[in-house]
Amino acid sequence: MSKAVIEHAEASETFNKDESYVDWHDETLWFVRKKRDISSKLLPEWEELRETASQIKHYVLSHMDDLLETFEKNAKANGVHVHWAADAKEHNEIVLAILKQRKVDKMVKSKSMLTEECHMNEFLSQNGIEVIDTDLGERIVQLRQEPPSHIVLPAIHLKKKDIGDLFHEHLGTDAGATDPQYLTEAARQHLRDKFLTRRAALTGVNFAVAETGAFVVCTNEGNADMGAHLADVHIACMGFEKIIPLQAHLGVFLRLLARSATGQPITTYSSHFKTPRQGQEMHLVIVDNGRSTQLGRADFRNSLKCIRCGACMNTCPVYRRSGGHSYHNAVAGPIGSILAPNLDMTKNADLPFASTLCGSCSNVCPVKIDIHDQLYKWRQVLVQGGHVPQAKEIGIKAMSMVLSQPRFYQWSGRLGRSVMRTLPFMVNNSLNPWYKQREMPEPPKESFRDWYVRNRK
Amino acid sequence: MDYSHLKIGLFIPCYVDQFYPQVGIATLELLEKLGCKVGFPLNQTCCGQPMANSGFEHLTKDCNNLFYDSFAEFDYVVSPSGSCVLHIKDHLKLENRPEESQKVRRKVYELIEFITDVLKIEEIAADFPHRVGLHQGCHGQRGLHLSQMSELNAAPYNKPENLLKKVHGLELVDLDRKDECCGFGGTFCVSEEAVSVKMGKDRVADHIRHNAEYITGSDMSCLLHLEGILKRKNSAVQVKHIAEILNSAIKQIPVPNH
Numbered sequence: 001m002s003k004a005v006i007e008h009a010e011a012s013e014t015f016n017k018d019e020s021y022v023d024w025h026d027e028t029l030w031f032v033r034k035k036r037d038i039s040s041k042l043l044p045e046w047e048e049l050r051e052t053a054s055q056i057k058h059y060v061l062s063h064m065d066d067l068l069e070t071f072e073k074n075a076k077a078n079g080v081h082v083h084w085a086a087d088a089k090e091h092n093e094i095v096l097a098i099l100k101q102r103k104v105d106k107m108v109k110s111k112s113m114l115t116e117e118c119h120m121n122e123f124l125s126q127n128g129i130e131v132i133d134t135d136l137g138e139r140i141v142q143l144r145q146e147p148p149s150h151i152v153l154p155a156i157h158l159k160k161k162d163i164g165d166l167f168h169e170h171l172g173t174d175a176g177a178t179d180p181q182y183l184t185e186a187a188r189q190h191l192r193d194k195f196l197t198r199r200a201a202l203t204g205v206n207f208a209v210a211e212t213g214a215f216v217v218c219t220n221e222g223n224a225d226m227g228a229h230l231a232d233v234h235i236a237c238m239g240f241e242k243i244i245p246l247q248a249h250l251g252v253f254l255r256l257l258a259r260s261a262t263g264q265p266i267t268t269y270s271s272h273f274k275t276p277r278q279g280q281e282m283h284l285v286i287v288d289n290g291r292s293t294q295l296g297r298a299d300f301r302n303s304l305k306c307i308r309c310g311a312c313m314n315t316c317p318v319y320r321r322s323g324g325h326s327y328h329n330a331v332a333g334p335i336g337s338i339l340a341p342n343l344d345m346t347k348n349a350d351l352p353f354a355s356t357l358c359g360s361c362s363n364v365c366p367v368k369i370d371i372h373d374q375l376y377k378w379r380q381v382l383v384q385g386g387h388v389p390q391a392k393e394i395g396i397k398a399m400s401m402v403l404s405q406p407r408f409y410q411w412s413g414r415l416g417r418s419v420m421r422t423l424p425f426m427v428n429n430s431l432n433p434w435y436k437q438r439e440m441p442e443p444p445k446e447s448f449r450d451w452y453v454r455n456r457k
Numbered sequence: 458m459d460y461s462h463l464k465i466g467l468f469i470p471c472y473v474d475q476f477y478p479q480v481g482i483a484t485l486e487l488l489e490k491l492g493c494k495v496g497f498p499l500n501q502t503c504c505g506q507p508m509a510n511s512g513f514e515h516l517t518k519d520c521n522n523l524f525y526d527s528f529a530e531f532d533y534v535v536s537p538s539g540s541c542v543l544h545i546k547d548h549l550k551l552e553n554r555p556e557e558s559q560k561v562r563r564k565v566y567e568l569i570e571f572i573t574d575v576l577k578i579e580e581i582a583a584d585f586p587h588r589v590g591l592h593q594g595c596h597g598q599r600g601l602h603l604s605q606m607s608e609l610n611a612a613p614y615n616k617p618e619n620l621l622k623k624v625h626g627l628e629l630v631d632l633d634r635k636d637e638c639c640g641f642g643g644t645f646c647v648s649e650e651a652v653s654v655k656m657g658k659d660r661v662a663d664h665i666r667h668n669a670e671y672i673t674g675s676d677m678s679c680l681l682h683l684e685g686i687l688k689r690k691n692s693a694v695q696v697k698h699i700a701e702i703l704n705s706a707i708k709q710i711p712v713p714n715h
Contacts, residue, residue, distance in 0.1 A: 013651040022655060030634070037607065046610035315608065317638045321655045354649060356642030356656075357510065358595035363608035376510065383512030392648075396513045403471060403503040404519030413475045433647040437654040438685030441476040448474045448481030452497050 005347055008354040011326035012318075026320040028156060033314040035263025036364065043259070053252050054368040057305035060243055064295065067210040067243045068286065074213025078275045081283045088118035091287045095120060095202065095235055096127055098283055102233055104129075104200045110217070110224035111135040112204030113151050113308060114237050114287060116330040117343075131202075132194045134223040136187055143170050149324030151331055152261045152310035157323050191223070201227030205238035205284075206307070207253055211246045214274035215284070218257060218267040225271050236273065237285045241304040253307060256366035260309035294342045299377045303338045305367040312361035312371055318354055327351060334361035338374040341382065349387035352378035410449065417443035460576060461494045466531035468524075468565070470541045471503040473677050480677055483700040484537040484568055490704070491576060495535075498527035506544035510643040514548065521549050525561050533575065534565045537700050539597025539676045542567040547600070567601050568700055569675045573616045579623070585702045586626030590669035591618060592660065592683065593636050594676030603675065607636050617675055617699055624702060630667040637663075641682035657686045665694060675699045 006014075016022055040046045060067060072082045085091035091114075099107060107124070109115065109131050121131045121142070133142045137154035141147065143166055148154030155163070160178040167173040173186045203224040208215040215236060217224045228234040244253065258264040276282035295301055313319045313333030324332035329340040329348060334355060340348035352375045361371040382388055402412050419426050420443040428435050446454070465488060469481040488495050504524065505517030524545065528534045536542050545565045551558045572578050597603045604615035621629055640646070640656025647653075661683055664672050672687075672694060674680055680696040687694050 009649045009651070012649060016651040016655055019655070023659075026659070041610050043610070317640065317656050318649070318652050321652050321659075353512075353645070354652075356595070356638050356640060356645050356653075358638035358642075359599035360595070360606075360608055360638070363599060363606055379510070379512035380514050384515070388512060392511070393513075396508055396511050396516065396644075400508050400513065400516040400519070403505070403507075404523070406500040406502055406523065409471070409502045413471075417475060433650040434685065436650060437689060438657070438682070439688035441681055441684065443476065444478050446478060448469050448478040449497075449499060451478050451482060452485075453499070456497070 005328040007350040008322065008326050008328070009350065011328070012322035012354075015323045015326055016321065022321055024159070025157065025323060029314045029320045032153070032262060033311075033364070036260055036311055036314065037263075039259045039263040039265065043255075049252060049256055050366055050368055053256055053307075053366055054305065056244060056249050056252060057367050058302075059245065060241070061295065061301055061304055063245075064240065064243070067245060068240055071208055071210040071213055071243055072286075074210070075284055076213070078213045079282070080213065080276065081281065083283060083285045085285055085287045085289070087289045088120075088287075091115075091118045091237065091285055091289065092120050092123040094285050095237070096124060096129065098233065098235055099124075099129055099200055102200065102281075104233065106130045106132070106194075106198050107200040107202055108132050108134050108194055108198040108223075108227040108231070109138075109202040110204065110219060110227050111138050111154070112202065112237055113148075113330055114204060114239050115202065116147060117239075117289065118287070132191070132198070134191050134194065134227055135219070135221060136184065136223075139187060139191065140166060147325070147330065149332065150310055150313055151308050157325070195226050195230050198227070199231055200233040200235065201231035202235045202237065203228055205236050205242050206257065207250060208238055208243045208284075209245075209247050209250070210243055212274065214247075214272055215242075216250060216254075217271045217273065218254070218269065219271070220264075220268040222269050225269060228271075228273065229277075232279070233281045233283070234273070234276065235283045235285065237287065240286050240288060240291055241306070257307055257309050260311040260364065260366040290343050294339070297342070299381075300338060300342065300374055302369050303335065303342075303371075303374060305369050306335050306339075307367060309366055311364040311366065315360045315364045316355075317358065317360070318356065322354070327354070334371045334375070335369070338369075338371060338378060341378050345382060345385055345387050349382045352376075352382065410447070413447055417445075417447075421445075460492045463493060464530065464532045465493050465495045466528045466534045467495050467497045468501060468504075468528065468534050468536035468541070469497070470536065470538045470677070472681065473538065476681070477677050477698070480537055480698040480700055483698065483704040484535070487568075487581075487700055487704040488535065491572065491578060491581070493576075496531065501527040504541040504544045505548070506541060507643055509544065509548055510645075517548075518552060521551055521558075524549065525551055525557060528561060528564075529557075532564065533571065534561070535568055535571045536565070537568045537675065537677065537698060539567045539570075539594045539601050539603060540678055542570075543596040543600035567597055567603065567675060569597075569603055569617045569620065570601055572620065572703075579619065581620060581623065581703050582625075583703050583705050584625040585705050587670045588628045588630055588668055589621065589671045589673050589697075589702070590630045590632060590664035590667060591621060592639060592664070592672050592674035592676075592679055593617070594674055594679045595636075595638050597675050598636055604636075620703060621673070621699070624705075627702070630664070630669045632663050632667060634663055639679045639683055641679050643678075646682055653682070654686065657682050661686050661690075661692070661694070665692065669694060671695050671697050671702075673697050673699050673702055 505520035
């Protein structure tokens with residue numbers, strides 16, 4: 001199997017070369033998880049809210065066609081142009097066509113993980129369109145020419161010093177500056193100019209309300225609003241699972257989203273877009289890109305309930321110690337690991353294995369996606385599909401053969417322990433990944449079974 | 458109490474059988490001390506989890522049959538490993554025998570769960586005068602609900618802690634992260650060696666920071682991993698399965714000499 005990506009285990013090993021950096025990364029995200037805990041525990045009805053949100057999304061997944069048609073009808077009645085994209089390519093081409101038609105070659109964008117999923121910036125840049133990300137974190141990673149490492153906190157892998165160096169190089173700030181206020185102000189001035197001169201703005205969509213045809217965009221920086229309100233053309237892109245049936249349901253989701261994401265009671269801006277203002281054009285691109293396939297997979301359908309809060313990443317002990325880039329997918333972490341194989345099983349076969357199945361993700365998830373159970377199920381699917389390395393298959397088959405035959409198992413155990421006692425170098429060597437940083441257990445002379453037979457039979 | 462009317466089968470997971478016989482012995486002796494009649498079927502091997510968690514659930518048919526045949530005659534199956542128990546409960550499938558599969562799934566209990574919920578014993582006369590940190594295995598905690606998890610906004614409870622708190626002389630230490638995964642994760646511990654070890658090191662550090670002399674837990678697989686890290690660090694901190702602590706005989710308390 002030839003793969004263009006570095007697999008999770010290898011990327012994590014590199015990430016772990018600097019242990020104090022890993023400690024910092026882990027503590028930073030754990031701090032966010034703790035804020036989420038405090039905030040969620042202030043609401044006595046928290047678990048009820050999660051259950052309600054999960055049920056609403058359950059309804060959405062089973063009425064997707066009706067809801068989308070209703071939404072389209074209402075959005076059109078509001079004066080919005082609605083486009084349908086079957087995949088990433090179509091999505092990118094639709095956006096390009098809208099811009100070309102208006103002879104726009106520069107666009108501001110507020111954070112949209114969908115456009116990351118579609119690799120839109122790259123495509124537009126190849127077609128002569130300059131895209132400026134306006135979310136501070138997104139702008140930082142854009143200047144570094146790397147993808148976001150987290151869906152909510154795109155530059156969480158970087159320290160203040162990294163930002164200082166980056167801004168010194170690109171924005172002309174003082175060398176060695178690390179003061180957040182100074183650096184933020186520099187970014188603000190730099191972006192202000194972009195906002196004022198761009199005629200087109202692209203935003204994501206957090207919730208699309210079928211009942212009203214309106215959509216809601218949640219940001220903390222107000223950059224989506226600034227972009228959309230100043231531009232002649234507002235393009236909003238959404239995966240089709242962003243639909244919710246009723247306006248009233250926002251009362252459930254908006255309460256869950258920010259608390260789960262950062263521990264805030266609500267995002268600073270929850271902007272409702274319904275009708276284009278006079279002279280403005282508003283476009284909505286509704287994207288499938290594998291979502292129909294996922295909807296058709298009974299075991300994995302629930303992954304489409306995701307509201308992209310990132311709580312599963314902050315809580316994931318593996319994510320915190322491997323970083324978002326180790327997942328080589330627009331959406332990293334536990335949720336990314338159950339979404340990514342649907343997009344490309346060969347490329348993403350390693351991701352469902354990048355977990356201890358500890359189950360923390362499923363229990364912070366505001367829409368109660370059974371993430372860790374789906375990771376287990378993806379593993380079965382990937383093995384059945386021949387997507388795991390052959391060496392692993394041989395090893396597991398041998399193990400299964402030993403464990404399937406009691407006498408063979410007893411004999412192998414005795415032999416193994418005896419080898420470990422008399423020839424410890426047979427296991428305590430560099431070929432044994434366990435031994436690299438851990439001692440092997442002390443092999444006892446007799447197994448429990450031997451003891452039992454000797455003492456109790 | 459006399460529980461001798463119950464037929465209890467002891468399931469000792471493969472790695473405990475091979476590497477930690479003392480944990481099997483402690484479990485057996487503890488159950489007997491509590492008045493149970495316990496049998497140990499000699500043909501048992503493994504719950505099948507190492508294959509299944511690696512994506513090879515289809516290779517666990519023989520393990521499932523062995524498990525069923527070994528334990529069919531018992532009222533309860535008890536094991537000192539939350540992870541193996543959870544695997545049986547969630548995944549044991551006998552081909553074309555759904556009812557029998559369900560039957561065996563329902564009667565499997567992790568040791569602490571069995572003592573607390575079936576035997577309904579709240580206190581065990583044991584003696585362990587040490588500072589002890591409790592490592593909660595994720596499958597026992599989040600899967601079998603041995604204790605409330607920190608993720609939920611729900612009433613706290615903790616079955617292993619309840620028993621440990623009543624052990625004579627034992628002082629439970631607080632941890633900064635009371636239910637973070639140790640990073641063992643089955644084959645994850647070798648396939649994702651770097652992260653697995655880092656998780657283990659961080660877990661160990663939490664216990665050491667709070668001056669634990671022992672790390673205990675109801676899952677020997679987590680403790681196996683943590684022990685490997687402690688030993689490599691030449692740490693004086695040791696691991697002890699909760700069955701060993703609960704089985705530690707109460708010493709004669711000397712009568713104060715006035």
